Amino acid sequence: MDDRFDLVAIGAGPAGEKGAAQAAYFGKRVAIVESRDVPGGSAASKTGVPTKTLREAALYLTGFRHRELYGLGLDLARDTVLEAMRARTDEVIALSVDAVRKNIERHGIEMVRGQARLGPGRTVAVTTPEGERTIGAEVILVASGSRPFHPVGIPFDDPDIHDSESILELKQIPERFVVVGGGAVGCEYASIFRALGAEVALIDRSDRLLPFLDREMSHVLGEIFEGEGIRLVLGAGVDAVDRTDGMLELRLSTGELLRPEAALFATGRSGNTEALGLEAAGVEVDERGRIVVDETFRTTVEGIYAAGDVIGPPALASVSMEQGRVAACHAFGLPFKETLDSLPPFGVYSVPEAAMVGITQEAATTAGIDHEVGRGWFSTNARARIAGTTQGLVKLVFRRDDRVLLGVHIVGDDAAELIHQGQAVLHQGGTIDYFIHVTFNVPTLSEAYKYAAYDGLQRLAAGAPSRSSRLVGSEATALLSLGPAFGSTPRTRPMPEGER
Numbered sequence: 001m002d003d004r005f006d007l008v009a010i011g012a013g014p015a016g017e018k019g020a021a022q023a024a025y026f027g028k029r030v031a032i033v034e035s036r037d038v039p040g041g042s043a044a045s046k047t048g049v050p051t052k053t054l055r056e057a058a059l060y061l062t063g064f065r066h067r068e069l070y071g072l073g074l075d076l077a078r079d080t081v082l083e084a085m086r087a088r089t090d091e092v093i094a095l096s097v098d099a100v101r102k103n104i105e106r107h108g109i110e111m112v113r114g115q116a117r118l119g120p121g122r123t124v125a126v127t128t129p130e131g132e133r134t135i136g137a138e139v140i141l142v143a144s145g146s147r148p149f150h151p152v153g154i155p156f157d158d159p160d161i162h163d164s165e166s167i168l169e170l171k172q173i174p175e176r177f178v179v180v181g182g183g184a185v186g187c188e189y190a191s192i193f194r195a196l197g198a199e200v201a202l203i204d205r206s207d208r209l210l211p212f213l214d215r216e217m218s219h220v221l222g223e224i225f226e227g228e229g230i231r232l233v234l235g236a237g238v239d240a241v242d243r244t245d246g247m248l249e250l251r252l253s254t255g256e257l258l259r260p261e262a263a264l265f266a267t268g269r270s271g272n273t274e275a276l277g278l279e280a281a282g283v284e285v286d287e288r289g290r291i292v293v294d295e296t297f298r299t300t301v302e303g304i305y306a307a308g309d310v311i312g313p314p315a316l317a318s319v320s321m322e323q324g325r326v327a328a329c330h331a332f333g334l335p336f337k338e339t340l341d342s343l344p345p346f347g348v349y350s351v352p353e354a355a356m357v358g359i360t361q362e363a364a365t366t367a368g369i370d371h372e373v374g375r376g377w378f379s380t381n382a383r384a385r386i387a388g389t390t391q392g393l394v395k396l397v398f399r400r401d402d403r404v405l406l407g408v409h410i411v412g413d414d415a416a417e418l419i420h421q422g423q424a425v426l427h428q429g430g431t432i433d434y435f436i437h438v439t440f441n442v443p444t445l446s447e448a449y450k451y452a453a454y455d456g457l458q459r460l461a462a463g464a465p466s467r468s469s470r471l472v473g474s475e476a477t478a479l480l481s482l483g484p485a486f487g488s489t490p491r492t493r494p495m496p497e498g499e500r
């Protein structure tokens, strides 16, 4: 068969594109099959890139960060703002799609436009606009991504009920907006629409926002949201959605009736697995329809790999790319990227941002690790004061006996960028002493790390070891498997109060 490749990726999103590029980089003959007319996946056109651009545009156009500082309200008409935001978003989507297209071309990868499904004998059957095409492959990478999950009973055909993709087509900024779902997408959209001046209610069944975050950070973010005027309705769900006299009505499990102009249901994603012919090919899926893979992203069928949202959490573009690369390296025995980073950071682009890497304080407690924390508040940070973004903090979780860093948690402006300093120290198995000894540019938000570390030292000096702790030093290291370098020698003694 002429139509034969070393690797065929199904889907040109982050997982498919990066997996394909990795194999092509090492000289493999590669094709990507994509059903949309543009590459980049949902990340480039419907989720990551558009939401981040909308956020940036909303903050800029409304002067959100600075209006109180200078006493100047930018009173732009809502439709003008929406129009400008949309224009900018389209521009950035086009740039992002173009960047992916160029990367695919640069690597000599063949793009096949069409709907792919697995065929017999390691082939991919593609329905193209010109007809059926069968492509043979030594390795197939399924990277077909996901789509918004639609809970039963929610009328998504109503023009004012949106999911995390249709929200991009909103015709006007609603005066009253309800977001259902306090995860990353819900928090991002709730705070973006609040910055745009909408009255926003954010509803979630959980007792806090972003339950994967350190509990304290969830509360800090919640308080900031409430301070900005977002109404949090936690511990409640939506029982029914109706229209009465033309008005949209959401009945909550608490009995309360909300009448927003528009509502967003940010209630998770479902993998695009149905039309792939997985069952006939023998590729196993779990009870939630996610493709089952091992740590090298091999499915249950030899030569077929899967990466990205189609295998389930964490369902991030950042991690999907890495999964695609590891899958390609493993498939061809390339000694380049053999394992996935065990300490990926998480970034939430709400206003303000939230980010974390490593373990939370609760996880340290549950694991019985004798730990301490240190906090550096943005309210005492010079750069934050100058910028008027004093809400937020850097929180360090570290082992008490040797001060090895275990986790970093940030809420505040630029949290998704700032987290990488903590990530680097964590990866090196460093201690909080690093932040004490290095010189930071002043004024910078990064300096909050230094004062978080000082705070940690003061707490060490002040407090006795936690009675509940069971594990120390090497035992805890093994439990966390944070790598061989974990556990370097402390260089700094705890600092008495006032010695800064």
Ligand SMILES: Cc1cc2nc3c(=O)[nH]c(=O)nc-3n(C[C@H](O)[C@H](O)[C@H](O)COP(=O)(O)OP(=O)(O)OC[C@H]3O[C@@H](n4cnc5c(N)ncnc54)[C@H](O)[C@@H]3O)c2cc1C
Binding pocket: 010, 011, 012, 013, 014, 015, 016, 033, 034, 035, 036, 039, 040, 041, 042, 043, 044, 046, 047, 048, 049, 051, 052, 114, 115, 116, 117, 143, 144, 145, 146, 164, 185, 272, 275, 276, 307, 308, 309, 310, 315, 316, 317, 318, 319, 320, 349
């Ligand atoms: C609102 C929102 C904001 C987000 N923001 C971020 C963020 O800031 N940072 C981050 O890291 N992640 C973010 N994510 C998550 C991120 O979008 C996904 O994790 C990422 O897109 C997954 O990449 P993927 O390659 O697995 O799938 P996708 O990006 O979904 O791409 C899959 C591709 O496969 C194609 N396809 C599907 N089936 C077939 C078929 N049978 N034949 C041919 N082609 C097919 C699809 O058309 C699509 O182009 C966000 C998600 C949402 C919902």
